[in-house]
Amino acid sequence: MPIHDQGYRRYLGGRAPRGRAWVVIASAGVRTLLGKRAFLGLLLISWLPFFVRAVQIYAAANLPQAAFLAPTPLMFRQFLEQQEIFVFFITVFAGAGLIANDRRANALQIYLSKPLTRAEYVFGKLAILTTFLLLVTWVPAFVLLVVQVAFAGNFTFFVSNIYLFPAITVFAFLQVVTVGAAMLALSSLSNSARYVGILYAALLFFSQALFRVLQFVTGNTSLSWISLPFDLSQLGDAIFRLPLRYDTPWVLSLVAIVALVVAAGLVLERRVRGIEVVA
């Protein structure tokens, strides 16, 4: 009967360079979510508006009767607005349990006992969410721009609206980072992913409802900054060079978003710790 050596053996695997450990968390999280059929279904449904818009661009480029469907910068803005509901569902599905599940399983201590800093842990978790959110915002919007050039057979629209690509990029990243930071902060506050999801829904929809009531009371829309979705809408209009829809200056909306991201960072700094010191 062979006797195997159970003694100490050095680690012979590859060692990630310092500062790259977040990639491990991100890739593991992405793989886990891609293994869920329900999530894949949600991603597929999120791409349906893209196909509708692609057909619209095709029809406008090839059928003279459908010339009124010709793409405009407003179309790209509206497309990103349509994606907001999918951004919400994907954020809840993919983001609610990102830290909450680790807290529930007491895995945070195990994570942080490895050569992994808190910043890398948070960044890795954020990368999971941003990957999927960009997949339903920035990627389809950019592909739509490519589709337009391909179907039109020229660069006229692209060149005359050269600001569209940076606008799509800036808005998509702003939206994704804001939403991701808010969801991660909420996820770090509880052990229950379900509770986190409801908190996030409340943050969005309740602030919208409060603003609508205040709009009724004040007779104007200058208080739209209290609602995160309306802040993003206002900034989206500013980035796409469209008339602003609310009376709030876009700078104030930007300040509200920056304040939210900073607050989320502070919450994460406080809540993501290997040990909790109870005074």
Place this chain on the structure above:
Amino acid sequence: MLWSRRSVFLGLLLGGPVVLAAAIRIVTATTSLWRLSINGARVGGPALFGMMMWLLYIRFIVPVLGVFYGTSLIADEVDDKTITYLFTRPVPRGAILIGKYLAYVACTTLLVLPSVILVYFLVVPLGGGSIGESFPALLEDLGMLIVGLIAYGAVFAWVGARLKRPLVVGLVFAFGWEPAVLLFPGYLKQVTVAYYLQALVPHAMPQDSAVSILMQMFREVPPVATSLTYLAVIVAIALWFAARAVELKEYVLEQ
């Protein structure tokens, strides 16, 4: 159900409208900064109360409470791995769900109604509104909210008993399916709770956004008796399926 840290959420949710109503009352009483108006025309407190009912309670608080508590009736026990203790008692499994559902209805009703009443007394007197005149509408509101909590709770209790991760499905139903389907003409809206619930609301639907205006355009209001009948059928069917799901389903506890 109430003595948990999650009740903070419930407190914020139901305290928010009260704080807002108090702030509006104080500001309108002490300054002339805020004036109640729709398209420039001055309106009274009852109209503001009707708007708060629509925007805060009917479209948000009632569905959210239904999703939150309805889906967690069984899912919480599974997550906490305590469902085994319940199932080993000499009680039919379905009865456990029904008992927890009744506790949900009692708790949420007893918290939502005081919040609405406080908002009513704070807001209705504004702009010369009469509490006595609009009191019957308040009673209708309270009845409608109870029916809404019962109906949404039953539907989401079923979702929670049937699915492993019920929250996303609940949110998709409450904030994706229902608002979307109500925008379309035809029969599809009859597969929602909101269609029947909104028929019980005594206030005019606010036209606060393009979506609301569209909703108003395609709005068909079924008679109150029909709505109540359909809601009763929805509750009965949802609870029956929920109890059956609990009876038949084998809940696997994560290690």
